[in-house]
Amino acid sequence: MDKALIPDGLKRCPLPVFSLWLLVLLGIIGWGVYAGVVVLLDALNVTGLNDYFGFGFYITIDLAIIALGAGAFFSGFLYYGLSRYFPALKELHKIINLAVIVGFVCYTGALAVLLLEIGQPLRGWFGYWHANVHSMLTEVIFCISCYAIVLVIEYVPIILENRKLDAIKPLHVFGHTLHELMAIFALTGTFLSFFHQGSLGGVAGVLFARPFAYRTGFFVWPWTFFLFILSAIASGPAFTALICRAIEKVTRKKLVDDSVYELIAKIVGRLLLVYIVLKIADTLYWALVLAPEFGLKLTDFYRAPYGMWLLVTEILICGVIPAIVLNVPGARKSSTILFLAFFMDCAGIVINRFVMTIQALATPVMPFDRWEVYVPTMYEWAPGIAMLAYCALVISLSYRYLPVFPREKELNP
Amino acid sequence: MSDKAHAQSGVRYGMAIDLDKCTGCMACSVACQAENNISFRPDESNKLRSITWMEVYLLDNKKDYPDYQFTYLPRPCMHCDAPHHSPCTFVCPVNATTRDEHNGIVTHIYPRCIGCRYCIVACPYHARDFNWWDPKWPKSMEAMLSPEVSPRMRGVVEKCTFCHHRMLKARSKAYNEGSDPDQITYVPACAEACPTGAIKFGNLHDPQSEVAKLAKDPRAFRILAKLHTEPKVFYLSKYQWVHKLSDNGLGEAAH
Numbered sequence: 001m002d003k004a005l006i007p008d009g010l011k012r013c014p015l016p017v018f019s020l021w022l023l024v025l026l027g028i029i030g031w032g033v034y035a036g037v038v039v040l041l042d043a044l045n046v047t048g049l050n051d052y053f054g055f056g057f058y059i060t061i062d063l064a065i066i067a068l069g070a071g072a073f074f075s076g077f078l079y080y081g082l083s084r085y086f087p088a089l090k091e092l093h094k095i096i097n098l099a100v101i102v103g104f105v106c107y108t109g110a111l112a113v114l115l116l117e118i119g120q121p122l123r124g125w126f127g128y129w130h131a132n133v134h135s136m137l138t139e140v141i142f143c144i145s146c147y148a149i150v151l152v153i154e155y156v157p158i159i160l161e162n163r164k165l166d167a168i169k170p171l172h173v174f175g176h177t178l179h180e181l182m183a184i185f186a187l188t189g190t191f192l193s194f195f196h197q198g199s200l201g202g203v204a205g206v207l208f209a210r211p212f213a214y215r216t217g218f219f220v221w222p223w224t225f226f227l228f229i230l231s232a233i234a235s236g237p238a239f240t241a242l243i244c245r246a247i248e249k250v251t252r253k254k255l256v257d258d259s260v261y262e263l264i265a266k267i268v269g270r271l272l273l274v275y276i277v278l279k280i281a282d283t284l285y286w287a288l289v290l291a292p293e294f295g296l297k298l299t300d301f302y303r304a305p306y307g308m309w310l311l312v313t314e315i316l317i318c319g320v321i322p323a324i325v326l327n328v329p330g331a332r333k334s335s336t337i338l339f340l341a342f343f344m345d346c347a348g349i350v351i352n353r354f355v356m357t358i359q360a361l362a363t364p365v366m367p368f369d370r371w372e373v374y375v376p377t378m379y380e381w382a383p384g385i386a387m388l389a390y391c392a393l394v395i396s397l398s399y400r401y402l403p404v405f406p407r408e409k410e411l412n413p
Numbered sequence: 414m415s416d417k418a419h420a421q422s423g424v425r426y427g428m429a430i431d432l433d434k435c436t437g438c439m440a441c442s443v444a445c446q447a448e449n450n451i452s453f454r455p456d457e458s459n460k461l462r463s464i465t466w467m468e469v470y471l472l473d474n475k476k477d478y479p480d481y482q483f484t485y486l487p488r489p490c491m492h493c494d495a496p497h498h499s500p501c502t503f504v505c506p507v508n509a510t511t512r513d514e515h516n517g518i519v520t521h522i523y524p525r526c527i528g529c530r531y532c533i534v535a536c537p538y539h540a541r542d543f544n545w546w547d548p549k550w551p552k553s554m555e556a557m558l559s560p561e562v563s564p565r566m567r568g569v570v571e572k573c574t575f576c577h578h579r580m581l582k583a584r585s586k587a588y589n590e591g592s593d594p595d596q597i598t599y600v601p602a603c604a605e606a607c608p609t610g611a612i613k614f615g616n617l618h619d620p621q622s623e624v625a626k627l628a629k630d631p632r633a634f635r636i637l638a639k640l641h642t643e644p645k646v647f648y649l650s651k652y653q654w655v656h657k658l659s660d661n662g663l664g665e666a667a668h
Contacts, residue, residue: 043567044528045545050461052539054530119528119543119568123507126527130507134498137506137531209493209500209537209640294639295661365537366636367661368472368486372461 005164007403011412013251018400025393032386035379039116046379050372055357057376058117061384062110063200063353066144067228068346069110070236072103072151073193076186078267091263094256097158097404098247098395099240104151105394109387111148116383136202143196150189154182162401194229201228204356211294212301213360215286223282224356230278234271235349237264238342245339247399254411258335265338269326272345276319283315303371306359314355318348424595425494425517426575427617427645428604429627430487432655434611437485442467444606445489447557448576450564452548464542466490466573467603474654484655487612489603490540490573491636491644492519500642501532501541510570517617517645518575526569533570537637538644541572575614576601598622617645634659 006012038046049056079096083089092099115121127141160166160175198221204213205222215222241264248255287298302308322341325331332338358374398404445451445467457463466489473483492512493499499519502512509526512519521532533541547567550558558564561578565571579601584594604612615624624647627633632649636659650656 043545043547044543045462049530049543050459050545051533051542052461054533054543117529119530119570120526120566123525123527126507126509126525130509130525132503132506132508134503135506135531137504137529141506203504203531206504207500207535208495209535209637209642211640300661361534365640366539367658368470369539 002401005162005401007401008163009409010403012400018396021396022393025389025396028389029386029393032383032389035382035386036112036116039379039383040121044119046377048374048376048380052372053358053361053374055361056374057380057384058113060354060357061387062113062117063357064350065106065110065387066200067197067232067235067349067353068239069103069106070193070197070232071099071238071240072106072154072236073147073186073189074233074236075099075240076154077190080183080186081190088263091257091260094260094405094407095240095244095264097402097406098244099237100151100154100158101395101398101404102240102243102391103236104155105391107144107148107151109390111144112390113383113387136199136206139199140196140203143192143199147189147192147196150185150192153178153185154189157182158398158402158404161403193232197229197232198225201225201356204360207360210360210365211291211296212363213356214290215282216290227275227279227282230271230275231349231352234268234275235346238268238345240264242339242342242346243395247395251399253408255405255408257407257411261335261338262332265326265332265341268342268345269323269332272319272323273327276315276323279315279319283311301359301363305373306362310351310355310359314348314351318344318351322348423616423618424515425617425645426492426580426614427517427624427628427647428489428575428601429613429624429630429633429647429649431611431613431627432484432486432648432650433632433652434609435485435487435607436609436611437469437471438608439469440606440608441487441603441612442469444602445573448559448562448602449574450548450558450562451571452544452546452550452564454546454549462543462545464544464571466540466542466571468539472655472658474652482652482654484650484652486648486655487603488538488540488636489575489646490519491538491642491646492517492575494643494645495641496643500535500537504531504535506531516580518577518580519572520574520577521570521572523563523565523569523571528568528570530570537640537642541570543570544568576603636660 002015012018047056075092075096076099078089079092083092115124118124127138131138157175157178160171165171166175201224202222205215205217205224207213215224217223217225241261244256291298291301302311322344325337325341362372362374364371442465446453449466451464451466453463468488470486470488471483472486473481476482494517497503499512502510502519506529507525507527510519510521510532528543530543533543544565544567548564561582579599583597583599587594587597598615601614604614613624613627615622617625617628619625627649628647630649632651633647634650634656635644635647639660648659
């Protein structure tokens with residue numbers, strides 16, 4: 001039925017099967033939209049947030065998904081910006097479309113969840129109108145919304161490659177022209193992304209009265225600013241690779257050459273190694289110098305359920321181990337180990353965002369404060385899960401109707 | 414963050430609370446609630462969501478009888494005087510909360526607040542509350558609302574203002590009478606209501622003011638002085654364990 005829309009010469013699953021999949025996703029999205037509407041109408045009192053945990057699940061999932069969506073800008077930067085100097089990076093051409101789509105869904109999804117997070121969503125535009133130049137959140141608001149626009153511009157030419165749309169001449173010309181300009185948008189996106197990934201780290205790092213989150217830094221930027229950038233570029237491409245492998249598994253097709261995964265593993269491995277060394281240095285400085293200055297010990301920051309296991313899991317298990325694995329050529333050869341390392345890398349970054357958001361608030365600051373535990377409600381889970389379903393929906397539609405993978409035809413004769 | 418301080422005027426309002434005089438009667442908290450039109454709900458058992466500008470903590474020395482001692486600690490907003498900005502003010506993305514450098518009072522512009530709660534996260538004293546529900550009062554209480562303080566809408570943050578509407582009234586009066594508005598004194602509702610006179614309020618920059626003298630008292634300390642938030646609320650206690658409990662066991666004097 002929809003054969004005319006499917007890219008020429010490529011096989012896709014039967015429409016009823018695909019429709020069933022879409023129905024499942026739409027059901028989940030409907031559940032999330034319902035929860036979101038309740039939050040907007042009945043206010044944030046339906047969530048697990050309170051005056052102790054001003055930030056919670058919404059911010060955590062936003063920070064995590066934005067970090068994992070960094071594959072779009074960083075792959076674009078490597079491909080459009082650096083591949084002329086390092087020809088090996090041209091290999092990324094085979095996965096760049098998927099990276100853009102993953103970035104697009106991550107950022108647009110995050111923006112939708114962000115709308116629920118603020119108590120006065122109708123005043124969301126005040127961030128532009130009454131902007132406080134000293135606030136890291138202002139930088140985040142500006143850069144994320146600007147970058148989301150850049151991602152739309154990057155996604156449009158991919159959509160216009162659809163067989164039917166491409167047959168319309170003005171659209172073909174428009175899409176082709178956008179393609180020609182893509183390097184400019186990719187580099188604009190890179191500029192914006194470096195700033196907002198960093199600013200998201202700065203959101204926590206500048207809190208000088210919150211010893212768990214506060215870090216010293218360079219000029220106006222705390223060290224978390226740079227660590228968030230590094231961790232995002234060390235995990236974003238890995239997340240893109242994981243999505244690609246998931247599509248391969250579901251469709252039982254080979255979509256990119258193994259050399260692409262190998263290249264991503266090399267890039268991510270080196271970046272993760274640099275990140276984890278700096279993260280350990282940062283943690284040591286925080287534990288041995290900064291915290292004692294505030295009269296605290298490292299152990300004061302950890303208590304069940306936010307125990308020391310979080311620190312060990314984030315840095316050692318999901319940081320040091322994948323960093324080593326991805327830098328050992330022999331280990332990279334095994335597909336299972338490679339993707340497990342990618343997964344651990346991404347999990348470590350998600351834990352980091354959780355820790356810097358929720359644990360940072362759980363830790364008492366006043367000596368007579370009590371530890372509190374934050375439990376998100378269905379009204380937080382549902383929009384978050386729906387956002388993931390939305391990501392799957394757009395990726396599914398894009399894969400079915402757009403030539404996302406340039407090598408798909410050759411690899412699946 | 415830059416350490417460069419803003420220029421300060423000759424007025425810096427501050428508070429001194431003598432814990433040795435505080436009986437924990439909560440009159441300050443109730444007076445604050447009434448003066449500032451603070452809304453409440455039929456069930457206020459969830460203290461993490463109840464709006465209380467003047468929170469009263471019960472502290473004890475963690476010892477058994479007969480060594481057991483306790484004290485009450487009323488906690489308004491500290492109106493932090495950190496050189497660059499207060500912890501909460503510089504993080505606000507929409508300039509909804511600012512410190513008036515003319516008098517040091519940290520204010521919050523409710524119609525501008527987007528409810529992102531970044532300021533709540535930034536404040537180590539939990540002095541800020543979010544409006545999780547629409548503000549409502551029993552019908553019979555509506556006539557008692559103060560016309561001088563605007564009620565806050567759902568979805569915005571609110572906090573202690575050192576009753577700055579009283580300050581504005583006093584300044585207007587001084588202006589109309591031809592005297593210097595910067596020389597005015599006024600009393601916030603909590604200090605006025607305190608039956609033991611434990612709460613003193615005034616200009617910290619005026620060496621003759623009672624609050625300035627109390628701030629230099631050997632019994633004086635500030636909460637979390639180690640964080641360099643420079644709170645303008647000083648506490649007084651003759652008990653060392655209270656001092657130590659103010660700043661993560663270090664108990665360093667506030668000045």
